[in-house]
Amino acid sequence: MRLLAFLLLSGFTMTAFAQKQVPANLEPLQPPPAFDAAPDGAPDDEPQVTITKQTEQTVEEYRAGGKLYMIKVTPKVGAPYYLVDEKGDGKFARQESLDSGIRPPRWIIHRF
DSSP states (O other), X not given: OHHHHHXXXXXXXXXXXXXOOOOTTOOOOOOOOOSSSOGGGOOOSSOEEEEEEOSSEEEEEEEETTEEEEEEXXXXXXXXXXXXXXXXXXXXXEXXXXXXXXXXXXXXXXXX
């Protein structure tokens, strides 16, 4: 038991001696850029959401670059639905969900 403890402790001390010495001429790194500032003054890609609560429903308007592209309507009773501007012409089409309906084929390759 003592031999095992001795070997473990000597192994830990060997790794401490094996480390390289830190050079004396190191310079500090530059601080990372701020996350809230967009590069090159470009607008953020994050959409702006405006939520309006009414007595019978809640309306969420999604804008990107100041342009309205989607409206989510959540009625008090029933499932929410979406009004989506697919072509960018300002005409909204109703969708019951954001599911496109495309189903890629899926196969089981291996089971564990």
